[in-house]
Amino acid sequence: MVLSLVFREETWCFTQGEGQGIQPRDIVCRIMAANHEGSRRVQRRAASASHGRAWMTRHHERRKPLMHAQQIIATHPQVKGNTNDALIRCIEQCYDCGQACIACADACLGEDMVAQLAQCIRSDLDCADACFATGAVASRRTGSNEAVIRAMLTACETACRACAEECERHAGHHEHCRICAEACRACERACGEALRSMQPG
Amino acid sequence: MVLSLVFREETWCFTQGEGQGIQPRDIVCRIMAANHEGSRRVQRRAASASHGRAWMTRHHERRKPLMHAQQIIATHPQVKGNTNDALIRCIEQCYDCGQACIACADACLGEDMVAQLAQCIRSDLDCADACFATGAVASRRTGSNEAVIRAMLTACETACRACAEECERHAGHHEHCRICAEACRACERACGEALRSMQPG
Amino acid sequence: MVLSLVFREETWCFTQGEGQGIQPRDIVCRIMAANHEGSRRVQRRAASASHGRAWMTRHHERRKPLMHAQQIIATHPQVKGNTNDALIRCIEQCYDCGQACIACADACLGEDMVAQLAQCIRSDLDCADACFATGAVASRRTGSNEAVIRAMLTACETACRACAEECERHAGHHEHCRICAEACRACERACGEALRSMQPG
């Protein structure tokens, strides 16, 4: 039996051994360790602290900053808590993807083989522009502007697809391109889901 | 003894009762419930499922989208994993705050008392512009441009402070202003920490 | 014989009468008039000042956003002077329209009747976001990204049309809305012409 928990932007995986329960002190000591120490020492400490009952390993390290998109939009006088979650996920993906594209363009620019990455940098910059504009338009709920939201989501989906395809060509050589392609694909999907979530208007 | 865990973008609070351990099946059944059901029913289910040993309540609901900022910048050929974490937190806060300001400006615009929120909307829009530009400049690592980063961080800190002060005036009446002020203060702090983290140049 | 001159962003049309030359003092007195007075009084002054030799009328008032866009893009290694003028006019219109929308949204926000202008402000802000992103994407010539340019031009044309329609509703009451609608219509046309100027690809 495995239990995944997210703590301090890390996902931790508890695996029960010997059919016994996890004692709070075990979980707490490990979480304190995760909090105050580096991951290697944590895993050693966690291992030593687990009395044959359970152990904990860091599954992955993705940092998760908090975006306030959902919280604020839920308080909009014309929304009253009834948010379109697909559109809100899309807003978050737009800002994540836009930042990833700016950072990937800059990392490509720093590579020795930059000449071979010119198309990638250009696609990154176009995608970032489309993402930020779409994130802003999709963040507004006053009155209505559905034709514009749809057109922007369509343009953003197109830009994300083009950028993902280009970055995937370089993913084997450049980790920043691999991660950026991942962010672009996530944003491309989120734009498509947001489009499908909107009533035709 | 209380244990806080984040799962599926929700923070859950385990409180041990009767000095006994939390059994994995209790945690799992509650997390499955959190995963598949609405929070009210979860809390009922959690209560009924806790055999006098532990109970679980949802602490708050902040969604945590993943930003790839740290991952990508860590792979920059001139960074090689040696990231300035204060600057990366600042990038993430800039995009969060910028989006929060766009959404708060739009929510203010939808309020009946919009005329009394004109200064707030204007501060929101200025702050959003400063945040996105600063997030972009702070995302680049090729070559150097420290004087520009510092000037942008200073401008962003100023815009966040001004917007937070204005939003705080309306925080009692408008939840979107309260949340936006929170995002602005977090970004103001992050800009200050990023400035202090940079060697004078 | 007609001579057209641009002065202070206005095009002036000199028509020679009676086969005689235009004396510098005539031109100067009229241009001084154009400079220091409103156009109606200028035309009266110009008429009275023209001793049957030549007269000057304001041909049209369209301001001309003339940026470095054409000059720089013409020097792009892959363009080599062979610019797509429709696309360059579109870039200039995008930045002019984007700025006009930001300024109109802010002027609306300053009006006593702001509550009746909420939809106008929202359309202005969406249009500005679409315009700046489109201006940036349309400014790039390295490699290719035609599907993205086309999708952005389409989204921008949609946003400009929506904003123009909304601003035109208020053009009678608010001069900033009248001027903004003019800028939006010009940008809408420029996006359409840029789209038609691109080979399908």
Add this chain to the structure above:
Amino acid sequence: MVLSLVFREETWCFTQGEGQGIQPRDIVCRIMAANHEGSRRVQRRAASASHGRAWMTRHHERRKPLMHAQQIIATHPQVKGNTNDALIRCIEQCYDCGQACIACADACLGEDMVAQLAQCIRSDLDCADACFATGAVASRRTGSNEAVIRAMLTACETACRACAEECERHAGHHEHCRICAEACRACERACGEALRSMQPG
């Protein structure tokens, strides 16, 4: 007696000689020449065409970004025609410079020697971000936000200076860098003048 005229974005200076009038055919032939030929040949042609009566020289070549900025801001309910012209020139320079930087970054990216232009591309992109944010903040007149405008103008002036210095290094080899440096210097000056035009607050 000197008469300055703007034609096709160039300022032309007519100087009357021998106390005689300028004949329309002289002006027209020169303007046709200005229209269809390069400036050197124009001046030769203009000289040869002036029968000792008047000659025409190109005064300067600076293109003039003339947007709707002034027109709209002059109609703001809190401005009532009393515009700060230094701030309006700055807005226009910000958008012109921002677009020039995007186009120069893209032209640099298309050069064979792109690896030697990495710092230039990075400075261009940072400058564009600072310019657009500053142009937006400087376009607003509702309520007040002077500390933010000043901080943004200062950051923009810094970014323009840094970009101009870098582009000037490449101005001999790349015309787009020469033109971009010109736009950056104009915007740097405009930001400085706008700062001086604001009352300390």
